[in-house]
Amino acid sequence: MISIKHLSKTYVNPDGSQLEVLKDVSCEIHKGEVISIIGPSGNGKSTLLRTINLMTKPTSGEIFFEGENILAQDYPINKLRQRMGMVFQTFNLFEHLTVLENVTLAPMKLKGVEQAEAEKEAMTLLHKVGMDEKCNAMPADLAGGQKQRVAIARALAMHPEVILFDEPLSALDPSMVGEVLTVIRQLAKEGMTMLFVTHKLKFARDVSTRIFFMYDKGIHEDGTPQQIFENPIHSATKAFVQQIYKLPFVVEGLDFDIVEMHSQMLGFCIKYNIADKIETMQQIINLMVLLVLAEYRPLTVRISYIELYERTTIDFMIEGLETSPLQTDDFDPHLMDEVRTLAKEIIEEPTKRGYRIKVVLP
Amino acid sequence: MKMNKLYILFLALCLVGCAKKQPEKLPMKELHSEADLTGLRVGVQTGSTYDLHLSSRNNIVKMGYNSVSDALLALSQGKLDVFVDDESSIPLDEQKRLGIKVAFYGDEAIPCAFPLRKGDNGLRDSLSHFIDSLNATGEMKEIHDKWFLNETPSQLRIPDLGPEPTGKPILVGAVSELPPLSFHVASDWQGFEPEVLQRFGRYAGRPVKFEHYPLTSAISALQSNKIHIIIGGIFITEERQKTMDFTSSHFSVRAAYYVKDENGQTASFGNKLKDMFYNNLVVEDRWKYITDGLWETVKISLFSLLLGTLFGAGVCALRMSRSKGLSKIAKIYIDLMRGIPMLVFLMIMFYVIFSKTGLGGTAIAVLAFAMNFAAYVSEMFRTSIQSVSKGQIEAGLALGLTKWQTFWHITAPQAVKSVMPVYKGEAVSLVKNTSIVGYIAIQDLTRASDIIRTRTFDAFFPLLIVTIIYFILAWLLGKALDLIVKSKKTTKNDHHKPFDKDLLRSRRFYTSGVERR
Numbered sequence: 001m002i003s004i005k006h007l008s009k010t011y012v013n014p015d016g017s018q019l020e021v022l023k024d025v026s027c028e029i030h031k032g033e034v035i036s037i038i039g040p041s042g043n044g045k046s047t048l049l050r051t052i053n054l055m056t057k058p059t060s061g062e063i064f065f066e067g068e069n070i071l072a073q074d075y076p077i078n079k080l081r082q083r084m085g086m087v088f089q090t091f092n093l094f095e096h097l098t099v100l101e102n103v104t105l106a107p108m109k110l111k112g113v114e115q116a117e118a119e120k121e122a123m124t125l126l127h128k129v130g131m132d133e134k135c136n137a138m139p140a141d142l143a144g145g146q147k148q149r150v151a152i153a154r155a156l157a158m159h160p161e162v163i164l165f166d167e168p169l170s171a172l173d174p175s176m177v178g179e180v181l182t183v184i185r186q187l188a189k190e191g192m193t194m195l196f197v198t199h200k201l202k203f204a205r206d207v208s209t210r211i212f213f214m215y216d217k218g219i220h221e222d223g224t225p226q227q228i229f230e231n232p233i234h235s236a237t238k239a240f241v242q243q244i245y246k247l248p249f250v251v252e253g254l255d256f257d258i259v260e261m262h263s264q265m266l267g268f269c270i271k272y273n274i275a276d277k278i279e280t281m282q283q284i285i286n287l288m289v290l291l292v293l294a295e296y297r298p299l300t301v302r303i304s305y306i307e308l309y310e311r312t313t314i315d316f317m318i319e320g321l322e323t324s325p326l327q328t329d330d331f332d333p334h335l336m337d338e339v340r341t342l343a344k345e346i347i348e349e350p351t352k353r354g355y356r357i358k359v360v361l362p
Numbered sequence: 363m364k365m366n367k368l369y370i371l372f373l374a375l376c377l378v379g380c381a382k383k384q385p386e387k388l389p390m391k392e393l394h395s396e397a398d399l400t401g402l403r404v405g406v407q408t409g410s411t412y413d414l415h416l417s418s419r420n421n422i423v424k425m426g427y428n429s430v431s432d433a434l435l436a437l438s439q440g441k442l443d444v445f446v447d448d449e450s451s452i453p454l455d456e457q458k459r460l461g462i463k464v465a466f467y468g469d470e471a472i473p474c475a476f477p478l479r480k481g482d483n484g485l486r487d488s489l490s491h492f493i494d495s496l497n498a499t500g501e502m503k504e505i506h507d508k509w510f511l512n513e514t515p516s517q518l519r520i521p522d523l524g525p526e527p528t529g530k531p532i533l534v535g536a537v538s539e540l541p542p543l544s545f546h547v548a549s550d551w552q553g554f555e556p557e558v559l560q561r562f563g564r565y566a567g568r569p570v571k572f573e574h575y576p577l578t579s580a581i582s583a584l585q586s587n588k589i590h591i592i593i594g595g596i597f598i599t600e601e602r603q604k605t606m607d608f609t610s611s612h613f614s615v616r617a618a619y620y621v622k623d624e625n626g627q628t629a630s631f632g633n634k635l636k637d638m639f640y641n642n643l644v645v646e647d648r649w650k651y652i653t654d655g656l657w658e659t660v661k662i663s664l665f666s667l668l669l670g671t672l673f674g675a676g677v678c679a680l681r682m683s684r685s686k687g688l689s690k691i692a693k694i695y696i697d698l699m700r701g702i703p704m705l706v707f708l709m710i711m712f713y714v715i716f717s718k719t720g721l722g723g724t725a726i727a728v729l730a731f732a733m734n735f736a737a738y739v740s741e742m743f744r745t746s747i748q749s750v751s752k753g754q755i756e757a758g759l760a761l762g763l764t765k766w767q768t769f770w771h772i773t774a775p776q777a778v779k780s781v782m783p784v785y786k787g788e789a790v791s792l793v794k795n796t797s798i799v800g801y802i803a804i805q806d807l808t809r810a811s812d813i814i815r816t817r818t819f820d821a822f823f824p825l826l827i828v829t830i831i832y833f834i835l836a837w838l839l840g841k842a843l844d845l846i847v848k849s850k851k852t853t854k855n856d857h858h859k860p861f862d863k864d865l866l867r868s869r870r871f872y873t874s875g876v877e878r879r
Contacts, residue, residue: 055760082762092757096775106761109771151757158761 085155145176655810670735
């Protein structure tokens with residue numbers, strides 16, 4: 001359906017310096033595939049996606065859509081874009097138009113569809129994304145997830161053969177990701193060809209039929225989700241998909257800076273998009289550090305987040321201890337019960353250097 | 363409702379201002395000659411011949427005024443003892459109405475003549491010849507006395523002189539609008555000097571067209587050949603002979619020393635609103651000046667607004683064009699227009715750039731205001747277009763709209779919405795700025811008030827009337843612009859209402875079983 005051959009892109013900065021983002025990239029995209037483009041930031045994920053509908057012009061190389069070279073001089077770019085939908089990270093709904101008008105604009109202006117018919121079809125699409133009741137709302141009155149669903153309906157209104165999603169979930173509150181995901185899953189089920197640029201590894205693994213791991217200005221590894229996430233060939237891929245984000249913090253004595261610790265925790269949660277976990281995390285750490293383990297300072301607290309499995313754990317490590325501190329009578333046992341209700345799982349184990357209590361968050 | 367209250371408050375304040383008590387009257391001795399002026403407060407028009415004449419005397423208190431009406435106001439309020447001006451400057455009937463009289467006349471008569479463009483010898487010679495022959499037969503004196511000795515010269519009309527000739531018209535700029543010298547009733551010019559020129563027109567076989575000009579503009583108009591002759595009791599002075607040619611003198615003017623007439627009616631000077639209303643609007647259908655002026659102001663404002671907005675869009679397009687050269691040209695244009703005072707630009711357009719073309723004053727004013735307006739609004743357009751986020755444009759392009767379609771359907775509507783508040787302000791200030799078109803002989807609303815003021819010597823009421831009209835005009839324009847924006851929105855919402863809610867609920871619109879959250 002789409003074949004990309006030896007594609008390169010170099011940005012020229014205003015000061016004349018050059019920045020090469022893509023270097024000799026080639027790939028084939030087939031009808032019905034759902035492809036997620038993942039990889040560390042700054043490796044040309046968005047650029048690759050945007051060259052496909054020529055929102056970004058490549059420096060060299062060829063792109064064929066249904067056998068036609070879209071980089072040919074006289075190829076009608078706007079006709080191409082009518083066949084390729086695009087959904088943006090920042091939604092980009094037309095602020096001056098209602099939800100319904102956002103969806104009907106392109107079919108009416110580009111395909112000459114009658115207003116009544118366009119509206120009827122738009123309502124069907126809005127119904128599909130669960131936004132039909134908001135059809136007369138203005139975009140400014142919608143929440144992020146709602147905006148993104150309308151944006152998907154707007155793209156669908158042109159009956160595209162492929163839809164390009166540029167980080168569709170990144171700007172959303174964690175609570176709103178679900179509603180957009182439902183819509184995307186439905187499209188995948190219907191066999192829509194889709195390309196995603198995403199940071200959400202779990203999403204990529206669950207939704208895609210194929211993964212492009214981008215690294216070092218190109219597609220470093222290309223395979224099924226199972227291959228990429230379970231048995232990656234390249235070490236860079238492995239390091240990326242299995243990476244664990246960690247935040248260690250040493251609780252020294254009685255007068256350690258608890259405010260500083262909390263602000264670091266908050267920063268960590270926001271950075272890795274797990275802000276919804278912050279409250280539970282704070283409760284558990286306060287209970288453990290200030291009450292249950294108060295006698296065992298100094299101790300080290302470490303928060304870990306594994307993106308692929310979306311698993312968050314908190315480790316409490318006490319050096320030089322050989323028996324579990326939880327088995328003593330030094331504290332009120334009700335406190336530990338409270339921790340157990342907050343946590344999904346608590347694992348106690350001795351280590352080489354001391355004793356570790358691992359609290360897994362739900 | 364709120365507005366009504368405001369108007370009432372405003373009017374009430376004005377009335378309180380008018381009802382101010384007259385200062386106590388001072389006993390006045392009879393004046394018979396210039397020698398009697400010693401120790402008195404003597405008013406003159408600043409820069410007039412009398413101003414110069416009296417500056418040599420140390421034993422009087424000389425006070426300068428900008429207009430006859432200002433001086434008369436001072437005279438009636440007792441702030442001034444004597445006012446010196448041409449004997450023709452206040453007609454007899456007005457003197458009576460205002461409660462003033464001439465105490466005595468100056469000894470010396472100063473000759474007046476018609477100024478012409480230097481080098482216009484043909485016209486000068488034939489007009490001089492005509493004046494000389496009228497002077498010789500005594501006809502000139504007859505005409506002069508008919509106008510100047512009449513008690514109510516504003517009622518007098520030029521006699522029927524036969525059919526108007528069809529030759530090349532003689533264009534006359536009138537700087538005075540006072541009976542009996544020269545004044546107009548509707549579009550017809552009457553008075554002593556118009557009669558002399560009309561007679562000359564019949565003699566020379568050319569029609570005579572009059573138009574009002576302020577004195578300073580009239581001289582520019584004469585030099586740029588927009589008019590051929592100036593009328594208005596112009597003295598022949600050495601200074602003026604350097605820049606203009608003069609015909610033979612057709613009459614002479616003495617200085618008149620006006621004082622308050624203790625026996626005359628004194629209560630009439632603008633003390634009662636009813637009187638003011640009657641004098642300023644009803645007499646001689648003077649309200650017509652206001653309505654004609656209003657029409658002119660509205661015409662100039664609306665056309666400059668439309669044309670200026672179009673120009674502005676064009677300049678904005680140039681300014682935003684990728685070509686650096688075009689952008690630079692637009693930038694220079696904008697800076698230039700912003701740097702020239704509007705009045706100066708208007709005069710340049712009228713007296714220099716378009717002086718040789720047959721384009722009318724109104725058209726030139728519209729063009730000048732449109733060009734100025736364009737410079738200001740183009741920058742507003744540019745910033746509001748740039749304030750539309752890139753994402754909006756990308757979304758449009760990604761749907762397959764062309765650049766132009768994206769601009770038209772997505773960028774422009776949002777830009778219009780954001781530019782509206784500043785645009786409204788600029789449009790209102792355009793309307794107010796049109797008040798300077800009087801300088802190029804257009805009788806707009808402000809000029810209308812000036813004309814009435816020079817006739818009634820009332821400094822206050824005509825200004826109050828036009829103030830209120832300008833205010834209402836600006837307010838209406840603001841409302842109209844609001845309506846345009848709003849109406850666009852309501853029609854949009856309207857066509858959504860008919861959408862059938864039952865249709866939404868009907869199952870046949872389910873194409874897939876996506877769960878509703």
